Amino acid sequence: MAAATVDSEITKIDKYSILLPTYNERENLPIIIWLIMKYLDNSGYDYEVIIIDDGSPDGTLEVAKQLQKLYGTSKIVLRPREKKLGLGTAYVHGIQHATGNFIIIMDADLSHHPKFIPKFIELQRKHDFDLISGTRYKGGGGVHGWDFKRKLISRGANFITQLLLRPGASDLTGSFRLYKKDVLLKLIDSCVSKGYVFQMEMILRARQLDYSIGEVPITFVDRVYGESKLGGSEIVQFAKALLYLFATT
Amino acid sequence: MTKLLEWISVTSAAFAVWYSLIGGYVKHPFIEQNMNLIIISPIIFVILFGLYAVTVVLFRVFTFNNCEDAAKELQAEILEAKKDLHDLGLRW
Numbered sequence: 001m002a003a004a005t006v007d008s009e010i011t012k013i014d015k016y017s018i019l020l021p022t023y024n025e026r027e028n029l030p031i032i033i034w035l036i037m038k039y040l041d042n043s044g045y046d047y048e049v050i051i052i053d054d055g056s057p058d059g060t061l062e063v064a065k066q067l068q069k070l071y072g073t074s075k076i077v078l079r080p081r082e083k084k085l086g087l088g089t090a091y092v093h094g095i096q097h098a099t100g101n102f103i104i105i106m107d108a109d110l111s112h113h114p115k116f117i118p119k120f121i122e123l124q125r126k127h128d129f130d131l132i133s134g135t136r137y138k139g140g141g142g143v144h145g146w147d148f149k150r151k152l153i154s155r156g157a158n159f160i161t162q163l164l165l166r167p168g169a170s171d172l173t174g175s176f177r178l179y180k181k182d183v184l185l186k187l188i189d190s191c192v193s194k195g196y197v198f199q200m201e202m203i204l205r206a207r208q209l210d211y212s213i214g215e216v217p218i219t220f221v222d223r224v225y226g227e228s229k230l231g232g233s234e235i236v237q238f239a240k241a242l243l244y245l246f247a248t249t
Numbered sequence: 250m251t252k253l254l255e256w257i258s259v260t261s262a263a264f265a266v267w268y269s270l271i272g273g274y275v276k277h278p279f280i281e282q283n284m285n286l287i288i289i290s291p292i293i294f295v296i297l298f299g300l301y302a303v304t305v306v307l308f309r310v311f312t313f314n315n316c317e318d319a320a321k322e323l324q325a326e327i328l329e330a331k332k333d334l335h336d337l338g339l340r341w
Contacts, residue, residue: 026341027341029341030330030334030339030341031326031327031330031331031334034330034333034334035326035330038326063341066339066340066341067339070337070338070339110323110327113319113323137309140314141314142313142314142315142316142319143313143314143315143316144315144316144317144319144320145320146313148310151310151313152306152310155306155309155310155313156306159302159305159306159309163302164252164256165252166252219314219316219319220316221316221319221320221323245252246251246252246253246256247251247252247253248251249251249252
């Protein structure tokens with residue numbers, strides 16, 4: 001009985017800050033916000049959305065301001081920056097004004113569906129995980145909109161990474177995750193890489209620092225609007241990061 | 250210990266065993282009868298592992314979930330969101 005009371009009090013003060021780094025997401029931003037509202041308002045969890053726009057020339061910030069008027073300043077927080085400065089610093093910038101004790105990171109391009117957020121939260125609470133990672137490679141997870149070549153590169157890269165690094169998580173390059181706030185700060189601090197390999201380093205440093213990792217299968221619907229990128233330079237970047245992490249973690 | 254060091258230690262241990270067998274440091278009739286096989290065993294191992302890797306990767310490529318339902322659901326929700334936001338007065 002006493003334990004149950006304490007438990008519900010902890011539950012009450014939990015707050016989730018959703019960080020949305022944006023760059024030219026004018027088309028997608030209102031829809032992703034609408035979806036977050038739809039799935040989180042029903043769940044009853046306390047949350048806020050922090051939009052970190054890196055000076056998008058398409059006027060993403062203007063749309064964000066309209067959304068803030070519509071949904072209120074307690075739900076939508078704007079933390080714009082002058083120009084593109086990298087993901088790690090975007091997260092730090094967002095966290096500085098986050099009032100939640102948990103941070104959720106997701107892409108604003110609609111490839112990450114907010115319906116999975118309540119699942120992340122439930123799993124985290126059940127086992128008190130330090131971080132929850134969405135995974136495209138396990139259970140009911142998957143990807144829409146990838147051709148054979150893209151799948152082959154993805155599966156091949158994943159196989160090599162699992163073999164060399166044994167990271168304890170199946171999706172290393174995905175960026176749909178939930179972190180305890182202090183854990184995220186510590187991980188950002190210990191990461192040196194930039195770009196999308198940053199996500200991979202975060203999970204590996206988490207394993208190195210003995211943080212517990214939970215996984216939730218997610219469906220990843222590749223960019224509805226705009227272009228998805230996977231070129232030669234991304235592959236070179238990935239290979240370099242793999243070798244770097246192989247030698248240092 | 251880093252992953253690199255782990256790989257180096259396991260590989261050198263395996264190499265030491267193999268080398269002691271082909272160098273004649275361990276004597277046994279069975280080893281002498283199968284010397285040719287022992288000499289090429291690292292190559293055989295690499296080939297078998299390569300086949301395993303290709304099989305696993307291709308299997309996973311072909312069984313990669315395409316999420317058709319999730320894509321349809323999202324398209325429907327996008328339309329719903331656009332209509333709803335338009336009704337709320339948002340123009341973008």
